Amino acid sequence: MPIYNMDFETMPREALESIQFSxxxxxLERVYATVPFYRENFNKAGITPSDICSLKDLHKVPFTVKKDLRDNYPYGMFAVPMENVVRIHASSGTTGKPTVVGYTKRDIETWAELMARSLAAGGATSKDIVHNAYGYGLFTGGLGVHYGAEKLGASVIPVSGGNTKRQIIIMKDFKPTILTGTPSYILHLAEVAEEMGVSFEELNFKSGIFGAEPWSEDMRRDLEAKLHLKAMDIYGLSEVMGPGVSIECREAQKGLHIFEDHFIAEIINPQTGEVLPYGETGELVFTSITKEAFPVIRYRTRDITSLNPEPCICGRTHVRMHKVSGRTDDMLIIRGVNVFPSQIESVLMKSRDVQPHYQLVVDRVDNLDTLTVMVEVGQEFFSDEIKTLQNMEKKLSNDIKEYLGVSAKIKLVEPKTIQRSEGKAVRVIDKRK
Amino acid sequence: MRVEQISIFLENKAGRLAEVTAILRDANVNIRALSLADTTDFGILRLIVNDNNAAEQALKKEGFTVGKTNVLAIEVADVPGGLNNVLDPLTSAGINVEYMYAFANTKGQNAIMIFRFHDLDKAISILKDNGIKVIKGEDVYNL
Known part of the structure; x- marks a missing residue:
């Protein structure tokens, strides 16, 4: 696969680190001068930008958390005057006020470049047609992919999320070769295609670039088998930029290359804040080093992963992050056991007959946490004998117990009873709150 | 010899069975026999109908999970010991009945029962050897 920006993406570590530092x-100097929040935060920690003499000193700089962004709603974290801001995006704000982020003209260009790099890493070229099923709007997914695809010179179909039947017809008639969207919506697309009697085998996709929510390695196998394409994970969050912060290469499909000429990644222990060495799993922290309108300094993403510095077969020198296994705030504590929805997904997907649609319901009955896993009974799973279905329930429940050490009740439900999302899937209903 | 039965996965929710029967009514499908096996959470509705394809298509279109299984329709003499006469030879051959249910038949003198075995062929040959009548599929759908 051609590398979009050979100079930067394959730069030797030493040169890369020197660019990172400058x-x-x-x-740091700019945010200290222009964003009151950062100045106060640095002052509280007793540091100024001049105290940072090498990349190793970064750990002295205080973290920024989601709450800081909310406290400065809407524009308090912007480092440039509004007249220089050309675009605004915002997070959904389901758990409070949304976080608002801004971009200068140059930020938009940087983002497009990084998305072009990402699409290229996923196998796209200027000859490809991109079916972009990410939602367009305040969510960064749609426009992020869109600008990157145009920058790459590919043809982009800005189909957005929803109107699923029409999307299938477009896929048939327009013959797109690259599919982008959230994995849960893509699964929904696959399901609707099947209902309409359209097989992905007859379509023209070669790569799928899926992200905006964590998805497991087993989900990859399922998606690739259903969709007849290679599925790559893309990572990003609006606070840091949007999609295109890191991407899996089609060659290895093993870890997401972080574009380190624009972001510095660290892994920390989420409890102590201590920086962890390469290979250890913890919370991912980002510092943006080229953004103008909305720089973030040591921003805690709450995503759980690890970093792998080993050289990759694709030739990129940028460090790879492992597929995100969950979020610190997604983590469920069930009777004292830490459980990530993605771990349950892994167990379910190992059983080939299970549909990739599931939902976890956590409740507290008589002061005891209960976990119910709703699983849809599809054509392949179904049997006319009660005992076969009950054995399936038992097997899944045993597997969950074995892998995660937590007891779960499996509840079989009719197909399509678990709500389908057109953006990010709702995997957990926690009734304890 | 085999009779095709369709089965449907149902959650235990009020009105769910009525939805199935309404779909079948609208598809102009007549139910010949049925049994409902249930647990606390879900049930399996098994049906013998006069038009399997129409029933399956209509139900799948409404999002139901529909399975197909081959079962046997066996004539059972309507006298004391009638069912026992059928079961005895099967038991001695080690054939297990997975489930069974009765058929509404107003025409014949004998009762008709639906049986599900894992080893259908073996069951058929044993029943034949013992002179027990297994009814053909097309006859069952149109009884």
């Missing part, structure tokens, strides 16, 4: 330094 960009970091400039960013």
């Amino acid at each position: 960009r970091l330094k400039a960013t």
Whole structure:
């Protein structure tokens, strides 16, 4: 696969780190001068940008958390005057006020470049047609992919989320070759296609670039088998930029290359804040080093992963992050056991007959946490004998117990009873709150 | 010899069975026999109907999970010991009945019962050897 920006993506580590340091330094000086929040935060920690003399000193800089962004709603974290801001996006704000982020003209260009790199890493070229099923709007997914595809010179179909039957017809008639969207919506697309008697085998897709929610390795197998394409994970969050912060290469499909000439990634222990060495699993923290309108300094993403510095067969020198296994705030504590929805997904997907639609319901009955896993009974799973279905329930429940150490009740439900999402899937209903 | 039965996965929810029967009514499908096996959470509705394809298509279109299984329709003499005469030879051959249910038949003198075995062929040959009548599929759908 051609690498979009050979100079930067395959830069030797030493040169890359030297660029990182000069960009970091400039960013720290700028936010100290222009964003009152950062100045106060640095002052509280007793540091100024001049105390940072190497990349190793970054750990002295205080973290930024989601709450800081909310407290400065809507524009308090912007580092440039509004007249220089050309675009605004916002997170959904389901758990409070949305977080608002801004982009200068140059930020939009950087983002498009990184998305072009991502699409190229996923196998796209200027000859491809991109079916972009990410939602367009305040959510960064749709426009992020869109600008990147145009920058790459590919043809983009800005189909957005929803209107699923029409999407299938477009896929048949327009013959797109690259599919982008959230994995849960893509699964819904696959399901609707099947209902309409359209097989992905007859379509023209070669790559799928899926992200905006964590998905497991087993989900990859399922998606690839159903969709007849290679599925790559893309990572990003609006606070840091949007999609295109990191991407899996089609060659290895093993870890997501973080574009380190624009972001510095660290892994920390989420309890102590201590920086962890390569290979250890913890919370991912990002510092943006080229963003103008909305720089973030040591922003805690709450995503759980680890970093792998080993050289990759694709030739990129940028460090790879493992597929995100969950979020610190997605983590369920069930009778004292830490459970991530993605772990349950892994267990379910190992059983080939299970539909990739599931939902976890956590409740507290007589002061005891209960976990119910709703699983849809599809054509393949179904049997006319009660005992076969009950054995399936028992098997899944035993597997969950064995892998995660937590007891779960499996509840079989009719197909399509679990709500389908057109954006990010709702995997957990926690009734304890 | 085999009779095709369709089965449907149902959650235990009020009105769910009525939805199935309404779909079948609208598809102009007549139910010949039925049994409902249930647990606390879900049930399996098994049906012998006069038009399997129409029933399956109509139900799948409404999002139901529909399975198909081959079962046997066996004539059972309507006298004391009638069912026992059928079961005895099967038991001695080690054939297990997975489930069974009765058929509404107003025409004949004998009762008709639906049986599900894992080893259908073996069951058929044993029943034949013992002179027990197994009714053909097309006859059952149109009884």
